[in-house]
Amino acid sequence: MAVQVELAGTLKTGREEISEDPVLVAGMDASYGHSSAYAAIVIMGYPDLTFQSRVEARSPTRFPYVPGFFAFREIPALLEAYNLVGNPPGVLLVHGHGYSHPRRAGIAIHLGAFLGIPSIGVAGRPLPGMEVSEPGESRGACSEIIMEEEVTGVFLRTQEDTRPVYISAGYRTTLTQAIRIALSCCRHSRFPEPIRLADRAAGRMRRRHERNILQGDQV
């Protein structure tokens, strides 16, 4: 908790913005096996979403899943994967909350600050303490996420007939930019395409690797 409070205190989240749209956006996610975390990062062009590259890494799981402390579990593996990235992306799309967090320091903020790259938080479920109302039914409709009287993000409908996602500012991005960029990256899916591809890649890597381990293969 002290790390998160300290982190949030040194930043001015939401009040600082990137001057230009990114040329490259990165989607980051991880999958978990028996004792390993499998992280994947997919980089795409913005706003055309042309595939650029994908990197993957495996590392031991060192921290349990505890709501509110997701960053400590997921970041180590994501950093190992990031070491393999070639051209640095202009924005990180992180699968998890950013400013919408009990201490305003969700994984998107933590990861972005650590790497010094603007980031955006995109989550599929709420964290305790969030108050939201159902947004309109059309793509792009959104309602505020309120925590302790403060607007920390938005509940955004990225596709019709689909459950909205939780969007919040990350490191050096405003909520307005987060909404626009995240929505621009959603093609025919609920989540931004880079995150979706990273999610699939991480899952594939996990299944392939753990299947080979059971066979006693050397991987």
Added chain:
DNA sequence: GCGACAG
């Protein structure tokens, strides 16, 4: 005491 709890 019970429910709620990013992934």
Added chain:
DNA sequence: ATCTTGTCGC
């Protein structure tokens, strides 16, 4: 996050 089961749609 993972697992299992079933259904719909490309």
